[in-house]
Amino acid sequence: MALKFKEMGHDVHIFTSHPYYPTGKLTTSDWFKFKHNTYINSIPVKRHWLIPSQKNNPLLRLISMFTMFISMFTSLSFLKEKKFDTVIVQTPPISLPLLGVIAKKRFGIKLILNVSDLWPEAMVNLKSIKRDSFAYRILHKLEKYYYKNADMILTQSEESKEYINSIGFNTSMVYRIGADLKRFTPSEIKSNSSTSFNLVYMGVLGVAHGILDLIKEVDFESINTILHIYGNGVEYTQIDRYIKAKKLSNVVLHSTVPYTEVHNILGKHDAAIISQKNYVKGTLPAKLYESMSMGIPILFHGDGEGADIVKKHTCGLTSLPTNYSLLKENIKRLSKNSIDREKMGKNGRTACLQFYDRDKQFQILEDQLQKLYSNC
Structure with missing residues (x-):
């Protein structure tokens, strides 16, 4: 601003x-x-x-x-x-x-x-x-x-x-x-891994975001998915310790990156996950717009207006904060259907062009x- x-x-x-x-x-x-x-x-x-x-x-x-x-x-x-x-x-x-x-x-x-x-x-x-x-x-x-x-x-x-x-x-x-539509543009560059579905979380690692609970509840290896985590916050150390203690090969905690690199990181993954542990009236994660603008599908694990936007523009799949079973099914659905992923990604980009241009x-x-x- x-x-x-x-x-x-x-x-x-x-x-x-x-x-x-x-x-x-x-x-x-x-x-x-x-x-x-x-x-x-x-x-x-x-x-x-x-x-x-x-x-x-x-x-x-x-x-x-x-x-x-x-x-x-x-x-x-x-x-x-x-x-x-x-x-x-x-x-x-x-x-x-x-x-x-x-x-x-x-x-x-x-x-x-x-x-x-x-x-x-x-x-x-x-x-x-x-x-x-x-x-x-x-x-x-x-x-x-x-x-x-x-x-x-x-x-x-x-x-x-x-x-x-x-x-x-x-x-x-x-x-x-x-979103800055000039910076956050769809990319053809994807991760080097061709056998696994690559999911990315970028943002604060706070109690309200529930990433620690998420990696405890979802067995990413069993659904052939790699979760890449970028961010920092009060749960960073706990997440790092849990990954090492459980030897989670399919959850990768990366070092933080400057904002100028966010679009490059997002563009290398198959989908973005946005997680909210608690429903708070009126809150809406700003990173939702940037992921949509990149043309990648959204897995919105939360409630409220953010989930409503994903549903309205059919740019991803949603699950309530406590419903990890549905989140797991949503990940499996996206990982197995590249046509759905492409369609949802395009829908997100189109919505940003029409409604969410910064x-x-x-x-x-x-x-x-x-x-x-x-x-x-």
Whole structure:
């Protein structure tokens, strides 16, 4: 998003934390830096200190969000100095929109909320808190306060938009990150292995993604399939140990690769798997679009709008998070039917060309922002 705004000639700055994703850890040097200015692709980035947390523990997450809020609060005056017109705030973290509200009220800056997960709804789905709890009621009031003060709300899914509308706010629009169709193009290059079906997972190796459970439940050797895993996260070490302990020759844990190499890796495999251990209302894995754009079929092991997209465009097969038997059957079906694979792959690419082109999605956002300012 920042790069596209910069391409359009806008002055773009980013406020964020020190990097800790997906490992959940800061580097030793970052622990002792309260703020740090840097550049990424020629865009100024102001990084701030926080106590990181990647665990499914609501208290630790709130502490992490609070420390990030405090450190970023000290940079608010920078917004006034630079005379910014708009601040786009990512939520969660659920603490950060308060900075946007303060900037709006004090400096007259337009506030756009980019809602990637519905907090506290997501916390209920993940069983971190109960819907009838005091914590939920407080967080839900805070959520509605943010929506009330936002000039525009961006969501990544229709499901999130419907939820936000249902609680009384109709200023939301679906902004799908989509895929860079020029980079993620169908490839004829496949893996050197001609006897096995090559399946790839690329992404975060977190508890919510369930890759450790997946390799425990599915015997890939028995279905002549090799699962290639690329990524990092809190389950990386456990996955590595399990593969070595069980001597799994058909599950390969690769080292991480830079984003610029993702399309090359995807293009070497027969299909991509996307796994979600828990259903969380409104969430939609962005890597779905990139795999579809590559023209390879999708095995979506999860629920929600991501699964609905796969079904709608018939670009792969789906299974619920607990139904490993169906996942296994889906893998076997794709591995034995190259005609199905080719057809599903083409369907995915066609859907991206029509609906999930990143450039087209950004143009829609740009048009909506122009309307927002023209109505001022």
